[in-house]
Amino acid sequence: MVADPLMGRQDAAEALGLVAEAAGPYLAALPDLPVRDAAQAHLLKDLDGPLPEDGEGAPAAVAELLRIGTRAATHSSGPRFFHFVVGGSTPAAQAGDWVTSLLDQASGLWLTSPLAARAETVVLRWLRELVGLPESFGGVLTPSATFANLTGLACARHWWAARHGTDVTADGLAGLPRMPVFSSGYVHASDRKALQLLGLGRDSVRTLTRDDAGRIDLDALDRELAAAGPAVVIANAGEVNACDFDPLSDMADLAEEHGAWLHVDGAFGLFAALSPETAHLVRGVERADSVAADGHKWLNVPYESGFVFVKDPSVLGRAFGGWNAPYLPAPDDELVNYNMLGPESSRRARALPIWATLRAYGRSGHRAMVERHRDLAVHLGRTVEESDDLELMAPVTLFVVCFRYRPPGVPEDRLDELNRRLGAELVEDGRVYAGTTVYRGVVALRPAIVNWRTTEADVDLLVEVVREIGGRLLDQ
Numbered sequence: 187m188v189a190d191p192l193m194g195r196q197d198a199a200e201a202l203g204l205v206a207e208a209a210g211p212y213l214a215a216l217p218d219l220p221v222r223d224a225a226q227a228h229l230l231k232d233l234d235g236p237l238p239e240d241g242e243g244a245p246a247a248v249a250e251l252l253r254i255g256t257r258a259a260t261h262s263s264g265p266r267f268f269h270f271v272v273g274g275s276t277p278a279a280q281a282g283d284w285v286t287s288l289l290d291q292a293s294g295l296w297l298t299s300p301l302a303a304r305a306e307t308v309v310l311r312w313l314r315e316l317v318g319l320p321e322s323f324g325g326v327l328t329p330s331a332t333f334a335n336l337t338g339l340a341c342a343r344h345w346w347a348a349r350h351g352t353d354v355t356a357d358g359l360a361g362l363p364r365m366p367v368f369s370s371g372y373v374h375a376s377d378r379k380a381l382q383l384l385g386l387g388r389d390s391v392r393t394l395t396r397d398d399a400g401r402i403d404l405d406a407l408d409r410e411l412a413a414a415g416p417a418v419v420i421a422n423a424g425e426v427n428a429c430d431f432d433p434l435s436d437m438a439d440l441a442e443e444h445g446a447w448l449h450v451d452g453a454f455g456l457f458a459a460l461s462p463e464t465a466h467l468v469r470g471v472e473r474a475d476s477v478a479a480d481g482h483k484w485l486n487v488p489y490e491s492g493f494v495f496v497k498d499p500s501v502l503g504r505a506f507g508g509w510n511a512p513y514l515p516a517p518d519d520e521l522v523n524y525n526m527l528g529p530e531s532s533r534r535a536r537a538l539p540i541w542a543t544l545r546a547y548g549r550s551g552h553r554a555m556v557e558r559h560r561d562l563a564v565h566l567g568r569t570v571e572e573s574d575d576l577e578l579m580a581p582v583t584l585f586v587v588c589f590r591y592r593p594p595g596v597p598e599d600r601l602d603e604l605n606r607r608l609g610a611e612l613v614e615d616g617r618v619y620a621g622t623t624v625y626r627g628v629v630a631l632r633p634a635i636v637n638w639r640t641t642e643a644d645v646d647l648l649v650e651v652v653r654e655i656g657g658r659l660l661d662q
């Protein structure tokens with residue numbers, strides 16, 4: 187019997203029912219699951235096997251996927267995944283994402299989905315309002331901050347080439363000098379990747395730093411911009427080691443004075459605008475030419491979710507519009523074809539989970555989450571400072587706590603190795619996830635607290651497990 191989707195039309199509801207049935211117990215267990223359960227790793231091989239000639243039908247296939255997935259997944263949407271900057275998924279955003287799959291909209295064109303296009307226009311407006319960007323900025327949703335950086339920097343490249351009399355979308359970079367790009371030492375790998383993809387070269391960024399943390403040397407930036415001609419400045423609204431911010435207003439002043447394009451990478455840091463206690467960190471972002479951010483980090487919507495805003499909305503259409511007809515929506519144009527404003531053509535309705543979470547929790551709900559994460563980070567920072575076996579490496583500004591294990595009596599020259607092994611063992615252990623970095627020349631942990639589920643008990647468990655594993659390593 188051939189399993190053909192046309193023969194099994196009623197299977198969809200049954201298969202989706204299986205997912206809904208599994209969701210309840212899975213989500214209820216999530217707070218107590220280890221981040222990764224090594225004992226379930228053997229299940230990964232059950233994914234493998236020859237391509238079936240005759241399929242087993244939707245309910246059986248989905249049941250199998252759920253059996254493997256709910257056990258062998260990294261439970262990073264739970265409360266104790268502090269490695270990198272990995273957000274959770276609010277209940278509304280997660281369900282909104284299911285709606286996206288249910289409706290399966292072709293979201294590139296107004297014609298194929300007025301629903302998706304209108305939802306995108308609405309959430310872009312809500313996001314601008316949420317983070318305090320002017321209503322006049324254009325925008326587009328992207329799969330991630332990497333794509334948002336790519337989009338913003340593609341606009342910068344278009345602007346820069348035009349300053350040299352070239353339409354880069356038609357003619358490419360041939361014959362042009364190298365585009366000057368300046369940043370601090372905080373510049374994220376994804377900005378380099380974007381420059382690499384744009385044919386500008388990842389090493390085109392000159393980092394102008396004044397200390398070993400990578401902070402920007404504003405005098406050097408002033409001098410370089412004065413000499414460079416049209417140039418691009420990448421400002422970093424939140425770096426990943428300690429959540430430090432470049433001085434956006436000062437960089438905006440210099441960009442303005444020298445006629446440079448200012449791109450702000452605010453992947454997670456843009457959301458500092460939500461709280462009066464941290465809003466000063468992003469002051470000046472409203473003067474940027476382009477701003478990139480992530481939804482799947484601090485907004486806590488599922489992957490893949492990013493967005494970019496551009497001061498001159500027409501540049502998006504010029505940089506990404508179609509052949510001989512750059513797409514230039516009028517400001518009041520509702521019939522937007524978002525596939526003309528960004529790197530994607532066909533795309534999913536990623537506005538829907540954002541719409542759902544902002545509608546469900548509003549500004550105050552998201553502000554509360556941002557403030558809770560900062561409070562938890564401050565709590566962890568205080569615990570570290572009060573411990574004689576832990577050392578805080580940088581002030582707590584937002585949600586990262588950069589610290590190392592430093593028990594009394596261990597010589598300085600053994601600490602890097604000790605902390606590196608500690609980081610590796612933490613991940614191996616799986617109860618909590620945190621990773622190491624090299625900060626100002628020393629190996630340190632840098633847990634990031636950005637999941638709506640995380641509580642003080644989860645943060646305290648991190649300290650407990652660090653001590654337990656650290657102690658064991660000392661005894662070896």
Ligand SMILES: *Cc1c(COP(=O)(O)O)cnc(C)c1O
Pocket residue numbers: 271330331332333374376377424425426451452453454480492
């Ligand atoms: C995570 C991050 C990015 C890249 O975001 P993705 O969503 O992983 O593509 C860019 N910049 C900064 C500062 C980040 O933290």
